[in-house]
Amino acid sequence: MATRLPKGIIEDEHGTRLCWWPGQDPLYRTYHDEEWGRPVTDDVRLFEKLCLEGFQSGLSWITILRKRENFRRAFAGFDPKKVARFDDQDVARLLGDASIVRHRGKITAAINNAARTLEVAEQHGSLAAFVWQFEPPPEERPKEMTHAVLGKLATTDASVRLAKALKKQGFRFVGPTTAYAFMQAMGMVDDHIEGCVARARVEAERDALERPRSTAAV
Numbered sequence: 477m478a479t480r481l482p483k484g485i486i487e488d489e490h491g492t493r494l495c496w497w498p499g500q501d502p503l504y505r506t507y508h509d510e511e512w513g514r515p516v517t518d519d520v521r522l523f524e525k526l527c528l529e530g531f532q533s534g535l536s537w538i539t540i541l542r543k544r545e546n547f548r549r550a551f552a553g554f555d556p557k558k559v560a561r562f563d564d565q566d567v568a569r570l571l572g573d574a575s576i577v578r579h580r581g582k583i584t585a586a587i588n589n590a591a592r593t594l595e596v597a598e599q600h601g602s603l604a605a606f607v608w609q610f611e612p613p614p615e616e617r618p619k620e621m622t623h624a625v626l627g628k629l630a631t632t633d634a635s636v637r638l639a640k641a642l643k644k645q646g647f648r649f650v651g652p653t654t655a656y657a658f659m660q661a662m663g664m665v666d667d668h669i670e671g672c673v674a675r676a677r678v679e680a681e682r683d684a685l686e687r688p689r690s691t692a693a694v
Contacts, residue, residue, distance in 0.1 A: 481493065481671075482622070482623070482669075482670070482671050483622070483623045483624070484496050484622065484623025484626070484669050485623075485669065485671045485672065486499075488505075492673050493671050493672060493673055494508060494509070494668075494672045494673055494674060495508060495668055495669055495672045495674070496623070501538065503538075503541060503542065504538055504541065507541055508674065509673075509674055511661075512660065512661060512668075512674075513660065513661075513663050513665075513666050513667060513668055513674065513678040514663050514677075514678060514681055515662070515663030515664070515678075515681055515682050515685045516604075516662040516663055517602075517604040517608070517685070517687075517688050518604070519556065519593065519597060519602050519603045519604055520553070520554055520555055520556070521554075521662075522603050522604055522607065522662060523554050523556045523559075523589070523590065523593050523603060524547075524548070524554035525658055525661045525662050526589065526647075526650070526658050527547075527551065527554060527586045527589065528540050528544065528547065529654050529657045529658045529661065530582055530585055530586065530589075530648075530649035530650065530654055531547070531576075531577045531579070531582050531586075532654075532657070533582070533649065533651075533653075533654055535577070537657075539577075540577070543575060543576055543577065546573070546575035546576050547576050550569075550570055550573050550575070550576050551570075551586065556589075556590040556591075556593040556594055556597075556603075557590075557594065558590075559586065559587055559590035560587070560590035560591040560593075560594055562587045562590075566587070567580070567583055567584060567587070570583045571583065581648075581649070582649055584648075585647075585648035585649040586649075588646070588647070588648055589647050589648060589649075589650075592642075592645050592646045592647050595645065595646070596645055599692050600690040600691055600692045601688070601689075601690060601691035601692075602688055604688040605688040605689055605690040605691065606641075606645075606690060607638065607658075607662075607664070608664065608687050608688055609690060610634055610637055610638040610641065610659075610664070611634070611664050611665075611687070612632065612633070612634035612664075612665065616632065616633055616634060617665065620670055621666070621667060621668070621669050621670055621675075622669055622670060623669055625669075626667055626669055629656065629667065630653050630656065631652040631653050631655075631656050632652075632656055634656075634659065634664075634665075635652045635653070635655040635656035635659055636652045636655075638652075638655045638658075638659065639651055639652045639654070639655040642655065663678065663681070663682060663685075666678045666679055666682060
């Protein structure tokens with residue numbers, strides 16, 4: 477008799493248990509297994525994740541994931557120093573690029589956010605040092621991450637705080653929902669559900685992580 481799997485857990489052909497959301501898509505599975513939730517402290521990768529979560533707003537993440545290499549090509553590898561120099565010609569080029577999401581507001585927000593990233597790095601030492609300040613304390617996190625609990629976590633107190641701080645710095649397309657998706661993607665929280673093989677790996681990396689510290693004067 478087959479063992480009944482917890483809600484939200486699927487099992488692949490090798491018997492490996494994981495979160496349900498990648499399904500059978502190989503690209504999505506790789507993202508789930510090797511990237512989502514792994515802690516990130518590199519500013520280029522953080523800027524990319526923040527931009528892509530903004531582009532994802534109103535769309536499915538798999539749509540963005542399938543276009544990610546196109547986004548990287550179009551946005552100079554998400555190097556904030558290069559993107560911050562984009563001008564009206566670049567905006568026109570991006571609006572004409574059918575391989576990415578052609579949304580003027582999101583495109584101009586990404587360019588704006590590149591400049592804001594450089595400002596934050598100047599003030600705090602790095603974008604990483606700024607955003608990691610908003611890691612939620614243990615008492616704000618669920619005691620057990622189940623499918624039902626995860627379904628209620630579109631926003632959190634921490635994502636509201638992060639969104640407000642980013643907006644205060646001049647970032648755009650960074651509401652609380654986008655901020656929380658960013659926190660999940662960059663490993664500020666571990667939202668792999670209980671029983672998923674990736675959860676323990678992520679927890680081990682988070683335990684070993686040396687959090688970057690802001691150099692801004694208190």
